[in-house]
Amino acid sequence: MSTPKPAPATTPTRHAQGPTIARVTTSEAVKLRTLRSHVVLLTTAILFLFVLGPVQALGQVLAPQSAQPVPDLGAATSVALNGGVTAALLLGVLGVLSVTSEFPTALVRTTFWAVPKRGLVVGGKAMAFSRLVLPLVLIGAVTALEVSRLVLARVDAPLTWAEPGTWWAAVAMSLYAVGWGLLGQALGWILRSAVGAAFALLGLMFVLPMLVGLLPRPVSDAVLPLLASEAGAAMMRVDQSGPGLAPPFAAIVWIGWMAAGLVVATVTVRRRDA
Amino acid sequence: MIEIEHLTKRFGSTLAVDDISFTVRPGLVTGFLGPNGAGKSTTMRMVLGLDRPTGGTAHVNGRSFVDLPSPARAVGAMLDAGQVHPRRTAQAHLTALAETIGEGRVRVQQVLDLVGLTDQARRRAGTFSLGMRQRLGIAAALIGDPGIIVLDEPMNGLDPDGIIWVRSLLRRLADEGRTVFVSSHLMGEMAQTAGHLVVVGRGRLVADVPTDRLLSDHASVVRVRGPEPTRLARVLADAGGTVEPAGDSALHVTDLDPAQIARLTLDHRLEVHELVTERRSLEDAFLELTHDATDYRADHTTERTVTP
Numbered sequence: 001m002s003t004p005k006p007a008p009a010t011t012p013t014r015h016a017q018g019p020t021i022a023r024v025t026t027s028e029a030v031k032l033r034t035l036r037s038h039v040v041l042l043t044t045a046i047l048f049l050f051v052l053g054p055v056q057a058l059g060q061v062l063a064p065q066s067a068q069p070v071p072d073l074g075a076a077t078s079v080a081l082n083g084g085v086t087a088a089l090l091l092g093v094l095g096v097l098s099v100t101s102e103f104p105t106a107l108v109r110t111t112f113w114a115v116p117k118r119g120l121v122v123g124g125k126a127m128a129f130s131r132l133v134l135p136l137v138l139i140g141a142v143t144a145l146e147v148s149r150l151v152l153a154r155v156d157a158p159l160t161w162a163e164p165g166t167w168w169a170a171v172a173m174s175l176y177a178v179g180w181g182l183l184g185q186a187l188g189w190i191l192r193s194a195v196g197a198a199f200a201l202l203g204l205m206f207v208l209p210m211l212v213g214l215l216p217r218p219v220s221d222a223v224l225p226l227l228a229s230e231a232g233a234a235m236m237r238v239d240q241s242g243p244g245l246a247p248p249f250a251a252i253v254w255i256g257w258m259a260a261g262l263v264v265a266t267v268t269v270r271r272r273d274a
Numbered sequence: 275m276i277e278i279e280h281l282t283k284r285f286g287s288t289l290a291v292d293d294i295s296f297t298v299r300p301g302l303v304t305g306f307l308g309p310n311g312a313g314k315s316t317t318m319r320m321v322l323g324l325d326r327p328t329g330g331t332a333h334v335n336g337r338s339f340v341d342l343p344s345p346a347r348a349v350g351a352m353l354d355a356g357q358v359h360p361r362r363t364a365q366a367h368l369t370a371l372a373e374t375i376g377e378g379r380v381r382v383q384q385v386l387d388l389v390g391l392t393d394q395a396r397r398r399a400g401t402f403s404l405g406m407r408q409r410l411g412i413a414a415a416l417i418g419d420p421g422i423i424v425l426d427e428p429m430n431g432l433d434p435d436g437i438i439w440v441r442s443l444l445r446r447l448a449d450e451g452r453t454v455f456v457s458s459h460l461m462g463e464m465a466q467t468a469g470h471l472v473v474v475g476r477g478r479l480v481a482d483v484p485t486d487r488l489l490s491d492h493a494s495v496v497r498v499r500g501p502e503p504t505r506l507a508r509v510l511a512d513a514g515g516t517v518e519p520a521g522d523s524a525l526h527v528t529d530l531d532p533a534q535i536a537r538l539t540l541d542h543r544l545e546v547h548e549l550v551t552e553r554r555s556l557e558d559a560f561l562e563l564t565h566d567a568t569d570y571r572a573d574h575t576t577e578r579t580v581t582p
Contacts, residue, residue: 018344019374027373034366035359101359109324110357110414113349114374116323116340274324 019115024124025131027114032098032128041097042133045090045177049140050147052083057148061155070152074238076159077169080148081141081236084173088180091133092201095184098129100194112274119266122189126262129181137177141170165238168247172236175251179232179258180205186261190268205229225250228257275300275453276321276422280330283316283477290316292477293330298455300421303448305468305485306457309564313477314457315353318426321455322351334422346375349422350415357411360400364391364410367399371417385413390439404431412443422453429463441467461560465489475564488559495558496532499524499548500539509542510535524548528562 056079070076102108115121149159187197209229212220224230225244234250276298283291291313298304308314319325321332323340334349342348358367368382386392389409429437448454458464471488473481500506503523510517515530539546
């Protein structure tokens with residue numbers, strides 16, 4: 001068998017040709033879109049987002065007597081973005097898998113060989129995920145709102161793009177869905193197991209608020225709004241009234257959870273043997 | 275150049291790598307030999323900054339791998355041919371790696387051509403044979419055209435064609451002036467590939483010598499048999515020989531040639547019934563080298579079982 005001479009790498013200057021956050025992000029984007037299971041999960045999530053809302057809106061129109069009324073903008077956007085929570089769940093799983101799929105085959109060692117500064121890998125994966133998913137969710141949310149608006153016009157529901165609340169609903173929905181993915185990534189790095197991280201994510205979002213609710217009233221009242229699940233829900237509210245944090249503050253708390261998760265993930269990954 | 279100094283790694287109560295020091299030089303293939311579990315992979319992982327040493331240092335081109343400005347362009351590595359996602363194509367795997375150092379399709383095509391996987395580039399890695407996965411691993415290692423190449427068991431599971439191919443590739447890389455550091459648990463394989471051998475057993479450095487010297491030093495053994503093996507062994511050992519019992523009151527002697535042994539037995543009026551030179555295989559030499567290290571472990575285990 002012949003042994004061709006290894007050709008030199010194509011770039012002539014070899015200085016400062018190392019991994020940067022931009023390069024690692026591109027690399028991770030390649031990984032994200034070259035696994036069919038990831039593509040299927042992402043597609044399913046987006047489909048849920050822009051199909052479920054309009055379907056429920058249609059229900060409002062076809063059988064108004066059996067449906068909940070949509071008296072205000074908040075009710076209308078929550079009908080339109082009805083698929084959002086399912087989409088967020090699926091994107092959370094995608095986040096988990098985008099990290100944990102590297103562990104069973106120890107692919108992560110090849111990754112850390114190419115990019116020994118592991119913080120860059122954690123950051124690059126988060127950037128690649130956000131860059132790919134955020135626009136898609138935003139498009140999905142806007143589409144769901146627009147289709148629902150057209151449908152709900154029949155029952156004179158107050159859904160209109162003239163209200164800034166409608167835009168906020170789309171943006172908050174996108175932040176919410178991407179946030180699930182990033183929390184999934186953080187838990188994936190920390191736990192290294194797909195099943196473990198997925199359950200931890202569900203625990204964080206669904207079980208933890210119930211447990212905190214069992215605490216004595218003053219404590220639970222103070223802590224509850226700061227939980228990821230509650231902040232995420234409060235962030236998506238269109239009206240400023242109602243329980244919990246005001247949406248802008250809730251958004252800050254929500255993003256804080258993402259940041260904290262990724263920081264803990266980076267610290268954990270850097271300390272551990274790969 | 276890879277410089278390893280007093281490198282130590284402890285996993286819980288096991289000492290996987292025990293105060294190892296050696297240097298891997300450019301321009302030749304250095305074989306890293308040892309039985310399974312001798313600490314070869316752990317050492318390589320520490321060189322690549324994947325595992326943190328308990329003590330000592332592993333430097334590449336004068337600094338630790340993690341601090342190199344462009345690590346994958348300095349050191350190419352294949353630690354395990356399985357380190358590819360089975361559902362990803364060879365092309366996608368290599369593209370993701372190439373992107374981390376700002377390379378693209380052109381470089382991916384070059385390394386695919388180099389390892390002969392061009393026609394399989396769009397197949398999922400999970401459908402590859404072990405030999406093809408080794409080729410993919412080598413392609414990944416060479417993506418940054420590195421001056422140093424670290425490969426863990428690259429010939430594992432290869433057919434004879436594949437072994438010859440890897441061997442000639444490694445030699446060619448070394449001839450180009452690169453540093454090539456390759457581990458194996460098969461002495462015979464390494465003896466034909468490497469110009470220099472670093473041998474470890476149970477985490478300890480056993481030998482660090484040019485291959486031809488290791489082979490000549492351990493090429494033969496003298497078998498001596500007589501009615502007084504204990505006295506015979508003492509006399510030979512006092513004269514500088516390395517003596518091991520070989521069963522049936524016979525001894526295996528190294529470090530003394532047959533003429534010296536005959537002279538000693540005559541001087542000490544020892545009766546000898548048998549005195550022959552036995553050729554030894556490379557595997558025997560390897561076993562002998564790692565023997566003490568292995569024994570150490572066996573004793574250790576026994577001790578533990580006896581005293582609960």
